[in-house]
Amino acid sequence: MNVPPEILSQCWFLAGPTAVGKTETSLLLAERIDAEILSLDSMAIYRQMDIGTAKPTTAEQQRVPHHLIDIIDPDEVFSTAEYVRLATQVASEIVSRGRSPLFVGGTGLYLRSILRGVFEGPDADxxxxxxxxxxxxxxxxxxxxxxxxxxxxxxxxxxxxxxxxxxxxxxxxxxxxxxxxxxxxxAARVPEETSGNVFWLHPERDWLYERINRRVDLMFEQGLVEEVRGLLERDPPPSRTALQGLGYKEMVEHLNGEMTLEEAREMIKVRTRQFAKRQHTWFRNLPECQEIKVTGNQSPLDLVDEIIVHSKP
CATH class of the missing domain: 1.10.20.140 (Histone, subunit A)
Known part of the structure; x- marks a missing residue:
């Protein structure tokens, strides 16, 4: 399955590792190019999983229309092929309104599948x-x-x-x-067939790790423990896939008595930093992605200006 080239050519993409600052940058970019945002995050699809996924706030989603957030319950199954199918439909609707689709997130598999296509494969056994x-x-x-x-x-x-x-x-x-x-x-489309504007934010490592640590601390202040406890009380319970998400897996282990709260907090920080490394690998290995260096000294508006300078007409 491939996104039609006439739609893909009008799409913009802003990827990057967790905690790099994609949300505020994407809001400013969307306002600059008259876009609506499509989430490129495999965990933001779940309802009732808000804190651990660091979803855009209600105010942010009202500021710029957002799509592909809160589309399934935690016990439901959702494949990459289904994501591409739904994203294609939403992007087509946005284009029909005379606006630009702006994909924003850090799930490398979703990004690659939109750019290159995805093999649907046989039905589930x-x-x-x-x-x-x-x-x-x-x-x-x-x-x-x-x-x-x-x-x-x-x-x-x-x-x-x-x-x-x-x-x-x-x-x-x-x-x-x-x-x-x-x-x-x-089944894949070759990179040369992909047009459009594809960017990823590449931060300095120490700066990013400090932001990751602060974000995890904020999640605990916002009620991550209570969010996960509520998920575990659901009937039907969340799927294994949902509970494998960063932050959720560790909190489940804590609530099951396998580690203390502070051990869980530190483990989330370690695993999130490791995850950010893997995200870097995804984006570096996609030749469609144009790198935007993030030093920590630029404002989100500075980053938007640089993206516009390097964008295709």
Whole structure:
């Protein structure tokens, strides 16, 4: 599945690691180019998961129209192909209104899938998925090892804790006998076919890490513990995918008595910094992405000015 080129050519993209300052920059950029914002965040899709996902506030969403936020409940399943399908529909509607679609977020897989297309693959085999989940529960890490055997290329790209995508890759191989990485490559649009304005904010590491630490502390002040406790009391309960999100996984471990509150806080900071490194890798490896250096001394308006200078007419 590919976004039609006539729509993609009118899209703007602002990516970057967590806590780099995408929200305020994107609001200013959207106002400058008369855009509506589409979330490029795989966790912002969930309702009732607000603090740990650092969603734009109600005031920010009223300032500029936002889309693809709060679209499913935490117990629901949502694939990358479904994201691309819905994003294509929303972007087309925005273009029909004479405005520009501006994708904003840090999920590299979503960004790549919008730019290059996504292989939809066979329907879900729920019985096989449950079998794999049981295997992982009995022997943590075994599914990623299994993926190394049948699709080493994709295994290299996926973190062992990214169980949703690891299981999907194993499922596709189980049903087709062809590695998912090979099928994705066949379906992908080459970078040269992608037009539009694609930017990513590349910050200084120490500056970003300090911002990450402050953001995590703020999440605790805003009530992250209570948010996760409420999620665990839901019926039906959140899916494993939802609870694997940064901040949520650690809080579940704390509420289950596996670590103290301060240990959970520090673990969230460590894992978020590690996640930011992986985000950098995603954006650096997409040649469509133009790098915008973030020194920590620029204002959001300065960053918008630089983006405009490097944009295509």
């Amino acid at each position: 729920w019985e096989y998925r449950l079998q794999l989940e049981a295997e992982e529960e009995d022997n943590p890490g075994c599914l990623h090892e299994k993926l190394k055997d049948c699709d080493p290329i994709l295994a290299e790209k996926l973190h062992p804790n990214d169980l949703r995508r690891v299981i999907r890759a194993l499922e596709v191989y189980h049903q087709t006998g062809i590695p998912l990485s090979a099928q994705q490559q066949q």
